[in-house]
Amino acid sequence: AILESIADFNKLNVKKIDFIVVGAQDWNYTTTPQRGLNGRSIAYNRGFVLGGSSSVNYMVYTRGSKEDYDRWAKVTKDNTWSWDNLVPYMRKNELFSPPSDGHNTTGQFDPAVHGFHGINAVSLAGFPSPVDARVIETTTQLAEYPFNVDMNSGYQLGIGWGQATIKNGSRSSSATSYLAPQFTSRPNLNVLLHARVTRVLQTNSGAIRTVEFVQDINGQRFTLTAEKEVILSAGSIGTPNILLHSGIGNSSTLTSMGIKPVHNLPSVGQNLSDHCLIFLPFLVNSTDTFENAERNATLAALQFEEWNTSRTGPLVDNPLSHIGWLRIPDNSSIFERFPDPAAGPNTSHYELIVSNGLLGPPPPTGNFLSISPAVVSPVSRGTVTLSSSDLFADPIIDPNLLGSEVDFFIMREALKSALRFSAAPAWENYVISPFGLNSTSTDAEIDDFIRQNTGTVYHPVGTASMSPKGATWGSRGS
Numbered sequence: 073a074i075l076e077s078i079a080d081f082n083k084l085n086v087k088k089i090d091f092i093v094v095g096a097q098d099w100n101y102t103t104t105p106q107r108g109l110n111g112r113s114i115a116y117n118r119g120f121v122l123g124g125s126s127s128v129n130y131m132v133y134t135r136g137s138k139e140d141y142d143r144w145a146k147v148t149k150d151n152t153w154s155w156d157n158l159v160p161y162m163r164k165n166e167l168f169s170p171p172s173d174g175h176n177t178t179g180q181f182d183p184a185v186h187g188f189h190g191i192n193a194v195s196l197a198g199f200p201s202p203v204d205a206r207v208i209e210t211t212t213q214l215a216e217y218p219f220n221v222d223m224n225s226g227y228q229l230g231i232g233w234g235q236a237t238i239k240n241g242s243r244s245s246s247a248t249s250y251l252a253p254q255f256t257s258r259p260n261l262n263v264l265l266h267a268r269v270t271r272v273l274q275t276n277s278g279a280i281r282t283v284e285f286v287q288d289i290n291g292q293r294f295t296l297t298a299e300k301e302v303i304l305s306a307g308s309i310g311t312p313n314i315l316l317h318s319g320i321g322n323s324s325t326l327t328s329m330g331i332k333p334v335h336n337l338p339s340v341g342q343n344l345s346d347h348c349l350i351f352l353p354f355l356v357n358s359t360d361t362f363e364n365a366e367r368n369a370t371l372a373a374l375q376f377e378e379w380n381t382s383r384t385g386p387l388v389d390n391p392l393s394h395i396g397w398l399r400i401p402d403n404s405s406i407f408e409r410f411p412d413p414a415a416g417p418n419t420s421h422y423e424l425i426v427s428n429g430l431l432g433p434p435p436p437t438g439n440f441l442s443i444s445p446a447v448v449s450p451v452s453r454g455t456v457t458l459s460s461s462d463l464f465a466d467p468i469i470d471p472n473l474l475g476s477e478v479d480f481f482i483m484r485e486a487l488k489s490a491l492r493f494s495a496a497p498a499w500e501n502y503v504i505s506p507f508g509l510n511s512t513s514t515d516a517e518i519d520d521f522i523r524q525n526t527g528t529v530y531h532p533v534g535t536a537s538m539s540p541k542g543a544t545w546g547s548r549g550s
């Protein structure tokens with residue numbers, strides 16, 4: 073059942089709680105000033121809603137490369153995390169669905185690598201983007217950007233059609249899939265809304281099976297104790313925040329903050345890794361881009377009406393049409409001093425995201441194309457730490473974006489790659505010029521542009537990281 077309050081829960085008179093799943097619009101977090109971004113602090117979105125960030129994200133469906141998962145297996149010394157062992161679960165989860173416009177998708181994805189009977193819907197775009205043909209033409213013109221029919225096959229390199237967690241023009245999230253009515257109506261699943269977890273606590277046996285929470289920040293604290301286990305899934309910011317307040321973290325740091333240590337696990341909140349991104353717009357010779365509806369309320373209302381009545385039109389999709397997964401050359405000078413950060417030779421260093429418009433608030437005039445680079449094998453590591461023992465204070469979030477020389481080098485090369493992509497013959501008479509950057513910019517000018525414009529794709533991970541059993545680090549450390 074979906075429950076509004078603990079009082080509603082108590083009325084159910086539940087005798088035994090097997091599992092407690094901590095899940096819940098935005099937490100409104102801001103990062104610390106980022107050294108790699110000229111000291112800028114940036115917004116750090118996290119979903120504050122049922123379904124968490126899956127209810128607010130860009131809906132891009134991308135698996136990692138085979139090598140990424142195989143590296144997980146190696147790091148954890150646990151082969152269940154390998155690609156071969158995880159793919160059956162990816163398939164089981166996936167409900168690959170026709171696009172909203174029902175167009176023929178032959179040659180736009182590989183059915184052999186998808187699941188068609190799961191609950192998390194995935195589909196190709198359901199409204200043609202005016203730049204589709206030029207992107208595909210580019211893959212035939214520049215050897216550097218080969219076409220990849222399905223970036224989610226385990227082999228990700230190349231340019232392919234974007235897949236999104238969308239069905240019939242609507243978002244498929246954890247809230248619409250795992251928490252769909254057929255599941256929340258199960259007698260052994262209750263979802264308590266408006267509950268904010270403050271800590272996880274030890275029972276008399278020492279096991280951590282009790283969850284402490286409030287329904288009103290100034291109100292009573294409640295506890296529930298699970299018969300079997302508590303699965304803490306509050307995301308890469310919420311999870312370490314709760315653990316640290318619970319005394320699970322670096323014991324000496326916790327003691328200095330007045331928090332009683334329960335378990336010394338110094339890795340909690342460390343090792344934060346994220347994908348940094350630059351929205352890279354190009355001024356184009358077109359009148360058919362996102363900017364039209366963004367500057368014209370009547371057109372926007374018409375598009376919304378179309379979506380609302382028939383789930384057709386431009387609003388059935390997320391704002392990107394194609395993605396490229398690409399590597400900097402193996403002989404890049406950065407590798408003379410640093411190891412290759414990718415999980416293997418078939419794993420990308422950076423992503424190029426193609427959109428038929430400027431991502432973000434549009435300037436008063438001009439039509440745009442974006443080819444936005446993101447660093448996807450990042451080396452920089454940041455932290456989530458406590459600002460105080462106040463259970464409701466925001467944690468201190470330092471993703472350390474572009475903190476490493478390797479990530480900066482890759483971002484610079486990715487940005488130059490986006491400029492090369494836009495210079496393919498396919499874009500002749502279409503792309504006028506990069507916006508905010510000159511194609512003859514010096515490295516120093518590009519570097520300054522990067523520091524001033526880099527943000528994030530909001531993919532923080534690693535703050536409660538997996539580790540081999542018995543390791544002295546990570547979630548299974550001593």
Ligand SMILES: Cc1cc2nc3c(=O)[nH]c(=O)nc-3n(C[C@H](O)[C@H](O)[C@H](O)COP(=O)(O)OP(=O)(O)OC[C@H]3O[C@@H](n4cnc5c(N)ncnc54)[C@H](O)[C@@H]3O)c2cc1C
Binds near residue numbers: 124
């Ligand atoms: C703007 C944005 C765009 C993104 N775009 C994409 C994309 O296109 N494709 C993609 O694959 N990924 C994308 N991501 C990342 C993706 O959404 C996340 O990686 C994923 O949702 C993480 O899942 P999670 O369950 O670990 O954490 P979350 O989804 O963040 O879920 C954590 C849940 O725990 C709740 N919670 C936290 N603390 C507490 C507490 N104390 N008490 C109670 N509840 C609590 C939160 O409210 C939330 O509901 C994006 C993220 C954002 C924010």
